[in-house]
Amino acid sequence: SHLRRADIRVTKTVCTYCGVGCSFDIWTKGRQILKVQPTVEAPTNGISTCVKGKFGWDFVNHPDRLTTPLIREGDHFRPASWDEALSVVAERLFDVKSRYGPDAVMFIASSKASNEEAYLTQKLARTVIGTNNVDNDSTYCQDPATYGLRQTVGYGADSGTIQDVAAAALVLIIGSNTAESHPVFATRVKRSHKLGHQKLVVVDIRRHEMAERADLFISPRPGTDPVWLLGLSKYLADQKWLAYDFLASRVEGLEEYLESLAPYSLDYTETVTGVPRDLTMKVAQMIHDAPSLAILWAMGITQQRDGSEASLAIANLLLLTGNFGRPGTGAYPLRGHNNVQGASDFGAKPLFFPGYQDVRDPAIRRRLEALWQVPLPSEPGLNNQEIAGAIHQGRLKALYIVGEDTAVVDADARDARDAFSRLDFLVVQDIFLTKTAQYADVVLPASPSLEKEGTFTNTERRIQHFYPAMEPLGDSWPDWKILQAVAHRMGANWPEYIHPREIMAEAAQAAPLFAGVNYDRLDGYHTLVWPVKADGQDEPLLYRERFHTPSGKARLVPVHLQGPNHEAPSFDLHVNNGQLLEHFHEGNLTYRVPGIQTLVPQVFLEVSPELARERDLTDGTWVRLTSPTGWVEVPVLVTDRVRGTTVYLPMNAVGTGAINDLTGTGIDTHTKTPAYKDTVAYLEVIRRA
């Protein structure tokens, strides 16, 4: 950051909201935010931002900000000094560890905090407590995509950059409300499409903005997308429209995969998905004609029981048609939070040390034990989805949550809240007293990105540096300082990190994936896209010569489906959910930005014109939706964005409209990601407009 006029500070920062990772200059005067100014230097967004990046910062000065540690006393909190709060945290964590063992403690890293802070969260879990019980939000979102890509091509991340997607001849978006969830990413697709050098196919159960713009809009029945993908793949194979040279030289498992597609005839596919066969054939023709194809997907695919399998089907389709390793090609699972990619990359996962190094591998453990100077646990830990169950079973006694509102975002959130009330000890480190924090024994006040320094990794695997624009508010501290203080208070032999650059230097030693990452190479708007070799060479476009597998070849992996939820027929509606442009996730930040709050003060339940006629609903009718796990009350909005008996509830609701009071217990086969998008309910009118 540098000074323009005596009292005006211009600081490079990276957006705190979505995984697109827009960067820009922010102008401040003391704590006052004057403006956000994008610049052509920004590698992802250039001069674009969306409403959240441009106007979404006032939460940093909201009166609700936590400015001092809090300690529970009966049913209220009292302010405490850092010294007292840290002592209580250290003593109680030690106590649980010594009574029940290290695996009775779990950590959740924040997918909004920095890479350095994710690294320290996992280091605290592993080296001080001695458990691999550490996770982040990715279990709730893109782990199924990570699984599908690791099985097939090797790296669980986007295979190219936003420029590759902009350059693709054909873009297929499936299960992603890109215009609202990843606005600036969508802008790139819209521009290429408008200029005429890109075709767009959108597959979704909801007719959102990208669907309106698409050359072809395909709308399968809820939860049947993987069947459609397999039907499409089989038709491509039957037409002999596969990339045979590419398959012969770079891919294993073709024959077995083609055999596994046998059941997915056009007939069967049409019957299951409801997509007319001529539409599927048209998409196949477009893929065959296109010199390059990029596929974008998000929670509409991954938050299903078959999320991992559907992600496999996507990766397989790209392999069959030779769409990896060239500009304009590849797989793009779009990351939600600004640093959910980085939180996993830097080791806040129960199965992986930093850089996706398997905790079960003895050679890897030995190397990290030498670096960290402690014995390391070898058993994979619990993930987020398993927390409530493990508490109910009495296996998990203490939880340390950094910047996540688990009591709101976990599926079947009422059950999660019930579980939290049974914990021996809960520490929450956050910037607001969230619903989760209200269950805490100790609350530690943290600082948001504008008040600290660090790096975030966006959906492109791009590591970007952000700088402090102002001092921490009150007695709040950056998360890395808090984590370090807790570790030291517990007697850990950690170095005394003075600056986040030292934490990154250590992470680069720990993980070969980041070997050449350091702050000198990340100065200002300079970025690195992992993997980064020791000499600083990064790799924006993966798989140009080899896949990240032992043989260097990709693998086609047969897909096995469970099919969607079949609850009792009385739950006659399918509840879809997703983002609103103006708000973000559970709304803890955006509902505290007055400008945004005035624009969209309340969420609506979208219902189709057919359903509205049948149930006599009009705009503003209040309804109660009841699912097998809970209920919500919301006003109705009649719109043809949704069809038939599918309704849509934005996830950005507080209070009585909170989606996770409805979501259930279905989980993805491989990753246990909750099937948030696979929810059923029935509807009752409670008040007419």
Ligand code: SF4
């Ligand atoms: Fe921020 Fe995402 Fe909007 Fe960019 S697109 S400004 S990263 S919320």
